[in-house]
Amino acid sequence: MLSMRKEWFNFVAVTRKKLARKTKKDVSHREAMKSAALTWPKEKIRILNRQRREERKKAKERAVAQSAKSSVPQKADE
Numbered sequence: 001m002l003s004m005r006k007e008w009f010n011f012v013a014v015t016r017k018k019l020a021r022k023t024k025k026d027v028s029h030r031e032a033m034k035s036a037a038l039t040w041p042k043e044k045i046r047i048l049n050r051q052r053r054e055e056r057k058k059a060k061e062r063a064v065a066q067s068a069k070s071s072v073p074q075k076a077d078e
Contacts, residue, residue, distance in 0.1 A: 001051055001054075004044070004047075007044075007047050008036075008040065011036055011040065011043055012029065012032050012033050012036045013032075015032045015035055015036040015039075016029065016031075016032035019031070019032060019035055
């Protein structure tokens with residue numbers, strides 16, 4: 001998983017590309033940061049939800065693997 005700082009800069013990069021397409025001019029990183037700051041709270045919630053969802057999925061897979069391992073009947077010695 002990426003840190004929130006990395007996620008922020010990735011979001012700024014995406015925003016910068018969108019602004020450049022929209023304005024048909026080059027957009028500076030600083031201008032993109034100003035624009036991205038307006039929509040960042042909503043995006044941050046989406047990122048956090050995605051991270052939580054991935055954690056739940058991994059935990060569920062671990063639980064399934066653990067229960068499958070413990071529920072396999074042992075072969076008795078004859």
